[in-house]
Amino acid sequence: MMVKSELEQFGLHPLTVELGMAEVERELSSEEKKLLNQRLEKLGFELIDDKKTRLIESIKTTIVEIIQNPAHLPKMTFSEHLSGKFHQDYSALSKLFSEVQGVTIEQYVINQKIEKVKELLVYDELSLSEIAHQLNYSSVSHLSKQFKKVTGLTPTHFKQVKENKRTPLDEL
Structure with missing residues (x-):
């Protein structure tokens, strides 16, 4: 719920949010990813964008x-x-x-x-x-x-x- 709320406050409309993964409507720019990651880190989460790391986390x-x-x-x-x-x-x-x-x-x-x-x-x-x-x-x-x-x-x-x-x- 925290991640979904944060994504919505960031102006993104999450399609799905589940344990360890969130899917949004559009691709984020490098700057948006950086800002979103900073916001998520404050909540104790991190943005994982690397394909291998996502697989390991999954x-x-x-x-x-x-x-x-x-x-x-x-x-x-x-x-x-x-x-x-x-x-x-x-x-x-x-x-x-x-x-x-x-x-x-x-x-x-x-x-x-x-x-x-x-x-x-x-x-x-x-x-x-x-x-x-x-x-x-x-x-x-x-x-x-x-x-x-x-x-x-x-x-x-x-x-x-x-x-x-x-x-x-x-x-x-």
């Missing part, structure tokens, strides 16, 4: 949306889902993602899933078994091993400590 947004809405987890692998959604070979997407982000798509997915596990553990509404099932882990053991590898703590110990061990999603 991949990240897709991964976050899937993990934050576990009921919508695809019945296919992330690689199949991303390849189909972006109509590109997964190895090309993976290579580009690694070059730009400095981390593989797989590691990014793991980090996002572990953050979701932390969130669910802090809420203390689901058992570890239910969390593992909800996030498509093959077993509680697999979730626990991955959690310990990433955080240095077992899920049980993390739950007992209940300190703010979560990392904001935009810092991953």
Whole structure:
């Protein structure tokens, strides 16, 4: 809503505004892009105009949306889902993602899933078994091993400590 409002105040008529992307009626000049970017930065956003960067941000947004809405987890692998959604070979997407982000798509997915596990553990509404099932882990053991590898703590110990061990999603 903030981005849509800012675009309208800037004199643009957004066609669509969704998580990580906005489409406007016309092409912006370099000066307009610069001014709009300054206004968006004041709100904590940034204008991304580079095609590769937009693709990377779209991949990240897709991964976050899937993990934050576990009921919508695809019945296919992330690689199949991303390849189909972006109509590109997964190895090309993976290579580009690694070059730009400095981390593989797989590691990014793991980090996002572990953050979701932390969130669910802090809420203390689901058992570890239910969390593992909800996030498509093959077993509680697999979730626990991955959690310990990433955080240095077992899920049980993390739950007992209940300190703010979560990392904001935009810092991953």
